[in-house]
Amino acid sequence: MDQRESLKKAQTVVVKVGTRTLTHATGKLNLRYMEKLVRELADLANQGRHVVLVSSGAVGAGIGKLGLEQKPQSIPEKQAVAAVGQGLLIQMYEKLFAEYGLVVAQVLLTRDDFNDRKRYLNSRNALLALLKFGVVPVINENDTVAVEEIEFGDNDSLSALVASIIGADLLVLLTDTGGLYSANPKLDDNAQRLSVVEQITPEIRQLAGETCESLATGGMVTKLMAGEMAAKSGIPMVIANGSEADVLPRILDGEDVGTLFCARDKCLESRKRWIAYGQTAHGRLIVDSGAKKALLEYGKSLLPSGILEVMGDFEQGEMVAIEDHCGNEFARGLVNYNSGELQRIKGLRTEKAAEVLQRTCSEAVHRNNMVVNS
């Protein structure tokens, strides 16, 4: 079936909207746009689809409300401004969705909520329960508590992770350009829109530039990262201009709107998605070329004998990045030893490792707990 045609059947749709589309340059909410967005989402819900909204704009709206000239630089100020803006956003969504008889639920997440598998599954179950009740979850990063170590930093990645954990059928990123262009259309008048991207290759990545807007985060770079995460989770993604008339119904009617990023046929199963995207790496294992080949080409587990260096401080069961000696990460997985133990047995054959630790020794990272880049 044509890739666009297949979008018609999407049952659960995650829509992410960026700051620049939700707020005016003053930081005040763009009410006309919010009304349009809510109307289109409500119409999708009326078609019997489940909709999830990932909405940025808390910092932008907070700036507008407090009459600040620019984005605050310090973390506490940014957190305070987000707390003000998030309230405004949800109040407006509640009012607008209520006009169409829909109930909204505010869901604020941080990266930390996904690190622990139990919390990850709890978040998923809560979101699925909301959808079962016919509620529209309105999700944002919990900016008021998220500091660097536990933040996503951009809602493009957050929306892809949300789509992945609830097993959505489509992710739509609404922004202020008509999709991915051959160059940044804000800077180059000759830039051409790409209609379909089969796979995010290094050439495609090269097209993506930063944002030109001071209130936005990430530009096309983070949108392509989201696309990669979605594709590997088996979910197609569309980037489109949120201001275009009827943009959401047209995408779901299979029209040639925005840029469609196709899903991979071979995608990761749920637990491996959590290993690949839900977790932050607690440490790094630098491995030799033999180990790299065994992992990438022969689908093997990582043995202590292939480890050259152990970096960072981690506990057994935590997620570590696996890198070659040039520092290229090519896999990640849950480690069977803590960092102190691995320091003592790195480079040793299994029998020798057992002698050193005085217990039976096995793989450093078992294949079942590992995801390799493909």
Ligand SMILES: Nc1ncnc2c1ncn2[C@@H]1O[C@H](COP(=O)(O)OP(=O)(O)O)[C@@H](O)[C@H]1O
């Ligand atoms: N190749 C490209 N195609 C389209 N937009 C691009 C490209 N490279 C960079 N951009 C920039 O990405 C911006 C959209 O990202 P961003 O400002 O972060 O929006 P949002 O707030 O919707 O997340 C565009 O306004 C544009 O300036």
Ligand SMILES: N[C@@H](CCC(=O)OP(=O)(O)O)C(=O)O
């Ligand atoms: N969580 C932040 C938005 C972060 C973000 O990704 O912004 P954007 O690039 O405008 O989607 C906020 O609500 O202000």
